[in-house]
Amino acid sequence: MRLAVGCAMWTHKAWQGRFLPHPLPAGERLRAYAGWCDAVEGNTTFYATPTRETVATWAAQTGPDFRFVVKFPKAVTHERRFTGVEQEVRAFLDAVEPLGPRADALWVQLPGSFGPADVPLLANFLRRLPGSFRYAVEVRHPAFFDDARATAELEDVLTRAGAEWVPFDTTAFFRSAPTSDAERDAWTKKPRVARRAVALTDRPIVRYLGRDEVARTVEGWQPWVETVVEWLREGRSPTVFVHTPDNADAPALARRFHDEVRARVPALDPLPDPAPVEPLTLF
Known part of the structure; x- marks a missing residue:
């Protein structure tokens, strides 16, 4: 039994001199943040896949029980909607591998336009992912919250994949x-x-x-x-x-x-x- 808590980032200008020492080298900011919280959202990976070396520095600044919830790149989820994304997915999975058990979940955040009719695309994508990671999905289309049938269909796909539904x-x-x-x-x-x-x-x-x-x-x-x-x-x-x-x-x-x-x-x-x-x- 454990509750982990965290924020949307590990560095923020408003935190300097309050929660994080200032000045502080970029390579030490996550370590300082990890003294306050034991989880963080990996939002930066949505915009660009980091190098393995960069991710290895994240692991080095945190303990083995620290939790990262790391977002898939937007090219996979928003721009191509899981179609023809094999190269991008492989690069992303390889990059985050140094996190090891710290990768609490790889996070599939979907745009508001991704609706119930698109669920088969998600199901196919989740089936093809390796079992070495855990996955979590965030949807924003209102039907998933207002239509009982759409809710049940998405829950069924996620349950079959062992994935979590992330509410915002x-x-x-x-x-x-x-x-x-x-x-x-x-x-x-x-x-x-x-x-x-x-x-x-x-x-x-x-x-x-x-x-x-x-x-x-x-x-x-x-x-x-x-x-x-x-x-x-x-x-x-x-x-x-x-x-x-x-x-x-x-x-x-x-x-x-x-x-x-x-x-x-x-x-x-x-x-x-x-x-x-x-x-x-x-x-």
């Missing part, structure tokens, strides 16, 4: 109008779908988007505290990623979520204490 919960974010530039930007970009809290595997993955105001973020995640507590009591080991539009407080919020769950499940191990960070100075 934006319901708390869209509950009221945006109040900051970051929230207004997210308002136009983030998906609006119903909250889903069904685990298909023993390691469910959740992405939660709150607000820039801490109190509203914490209020909005209370249903997830209940869900995660239930999953832990069932013997599952979930990973929860906490987002806000500006992500300025994301590492502290992720730890706070872990603390709230642990208050309900005392047997859950605490996160390690992060190393102290010296405040920024002018000179």
Whole structure:
């Protein structure tokens, strides 16, 4: 039984001098982040497949229990929709291999235009992937959340592949109008779908988007505290990623979520204490 928590990235300008020492070489930022959280989303791989050498440095900066959820390249999922992507998939799988057990899941994020009629493409793609990795799928088409038949068909495909369905919960974010530039930007970009809290595997993955105001973020995640507590009591080991539009407080919020769950499940191990960070100075 374990709960891992993390953020959408491991470095952010707003964290410098607060959560991460500053200045800090690029090759040490993940190590510092790993003192706060024990999981991270690998979003950069969506835009370009890194070299094996780069990925090996990620592994070297993290312990064996650290969890990466690494996104497939957009050429595979968005541009070619699984057609004629053998070379790109091989390059990606080879690049992330140095993560070893740290690769908690390879993440297939699909565009909002990928609907129920496209599920056979996904099923064929998942069948062809090697069993040496675990896979997780995020869909954004409303039908998967509103149409019981579409939901069941996707669940069946994922279950057959041993893959998890990753919900991106934006319901708390869209509950009221945006109040900051970051929230207004997210308002136009983030998906609006119903909250889903069904685990298909023993390691469910959740992405939660709150607000820039801490109190509203914490209020909005209370249903997830209940869900995660239930999953832990069932013997599952979930990973929860906490987002806000500006992500300025994301590492502290992720730890706070872990603390709230642990208050309900005392047997859950605490996160390690992060190393102290010296405040920024002018000179």
